[in-house]
Amino acid sequence: MSLPPNFLEELRLRTPLAALIGRNTKLTRAGRQWKGCCPFHGEKSPSFYVYDDHYHCFGCGAHGDAIAFVMQSQGATFPEAVERLAAEAGLDVPKATPQQAKREAKARDLHGVLQAAADAFQRRLRLPEGRAALDYLLRRGLTEETIRKFGLGWSGGGRGALAADLKGQGIEIRQLCEAGLMREGEGDQPPVDLFFNRVMFPIRDRRGRIISFGGRILGDGLPKYVNGPETELFSKRRNLYGLDLAREAAFKGAPVVVAEGYMDVIALHQSGFAGAVAPLGTALTEEQLAELWRLAPQPLLCFDGDAAGARAAARTAELALPLLSPDRSLGFVALPSGEDPDTLIKSGGPRAFQAVLEAAKPLSGVLYDMLAARFPGGDTPESRAALRHLLEETAGKIPDKFLAGEYRRTLLDRFFASQRRSPPPRPWSGRDGGRGGGDRAGRGRQAAPGFTPLRPGIDPAQVRVEQARCLLAITAAHPWLLPEIEEALGQLDLPDGLPHQLRQCLLAWHGAASQLEAALLSDHLQATEPEGWRWLRQSPRMLPAACAAEALPKLVAEQWWYFFGRFRGEAALLAERQQAERDFAATGDAVAQTRLIRLNELLAAQRRGDLQEEAFGDAGELH
Structure with missing residues (x-):
């Protein structure tokens, strides 16, 4: 059911986020916001920040508002989270239409019918007529506790038993048909039970409400198992048996x-x-x-x-x-x-x-x-x-x-x-089908040894030089990056020679530039470091796609930090992240926050093994 946006906004305004999260997570002040250890993943040092209207974990990436927090922490659906928060805030959840309200009332009615049927089936399991069903469950190794936990029961051995059981509760045959427990008879025939002579398994939705039943016949009859038909509450395609119990366990x-x-x-x-x-x-x-x-x-x-x-x-x-x-x-x-x-x-x-x-x-x-x-x-x-x-x-x-x-x-x-x-397949040698004969001219000769070309060795130093070229080429093509990456670039241990000289030139230009335009930086590099500029431009097909002028900012930032990570290694990146966390906690600065997010993304990508082979392509000409 869709809800009016103004209602959801009012609900968020009436739910102080720090107070909501602070019920289960210890939070301390950090400037204008709060911080603490993330409730969604185990950590020893705080990386979970709570702001006025949202929260963000720089460790696992969890992010959202009050409704999202209830959903993530309690495993609630969106409607469930809204209902819980609205009750605490003193708000009534609006009904979309009279038709929707009518459907919800009917659904509540059907849930009640199914629960009454489940109670009747469980009572019958303990009667003499249900003894064979109970013995079957016990022979299968189920304990009494398990039988009660899953609400297992016995349908009864004769037709009409359920309707007779529930008649005293005012439940009509029409309702049993709507709930999928009986079906209309053909022609003038009366409605008939769908389940008889069967062990009964209640099927629940994720909130634990009974929505249908499955039944297993005792003996050799067919079908061995049957499920209830499609109803307003039950769809085989959308539900899973045991979902309500598994949901709670999964969140633990x-x-x-x-x-x-x-x-x-x-x-x-x-x-x-x-x-x-x-x-x-x-x-x-x-x-x-x-x-x-x-x-x-x-x-x-x-x-x-x-x-x-x-x-x-x-x-x-x-x-x-x-x-x-x-x-x-x-x-x-x-x-x-x-x-x-x-x-x-x-x-x-x-x-x-x-x-x-x-x-x-x-x-x-x-x-x-x-x-x-x-x-x-x-x-x-x-x-x-x-x-x-x-x-x-x-x-x-x-x-x-x-x-x-x-x-x-x-x-x-x-x-x-x-x-x-x-x-490797044996070499084909002519009419003998590969058995070693060959033609007459070749008889008695040894086969010529196969030619295996030598593979050139990989020079680690040259690899680092090429990685440095990619990193600097992205920076030169997109100087708007410099405010974010200036400190990180300055700390890198780049190879001596052109990489080191170009890095110094870029940082010096950034310190004096009034506009971070690629064309202005291009003119500056051509005038001050022409050899380095030519080096950046050579073999453009070997450069990352982020070097292209039209590359999207997200791709540019991701690939720059990727090459940065290749230089630093995981141990150095972890130390870098700790420093970034301290900087952000002390200043709350947007640049420090961006740097911290990038480092977390980079570490996560490296641990997954994301090497981004799609990063390379024809980068075109640099400015």
């Missing part, structure tokens, strides 16, 4: 594990894997993936280790590709052949399942295996070319440009590594 750090069915989820929870969920009788959908990513950035998907499991993993991998982002991925767990989480835990205990989780493969690895399997025995140039083309095409489906580049590089690394591991 438990891994989010996607299993296949109800009993797998229940067995995992009972064994300590409280982040377990399952789809509802269908393959994973886009909506369910989005729900999983709300719980964790990399949920782990369990599949059987057989061919069917491989196909299911492949479908999910293809589905996820266009939905990926730097903070959304998947891990894949292949179970031993013939095992599911329930049987694996029974035979080997929680440690056996934990070992399987720790061996999870990343999405990139599953993608490569899936694509390479399309080219069995692919040792011909044509098949290798086709596979390489498919790998690049697959990576291109990822919408985030930089993430797509990382996937392309990872997939191609696997491709080239597999080629290196393959034994």
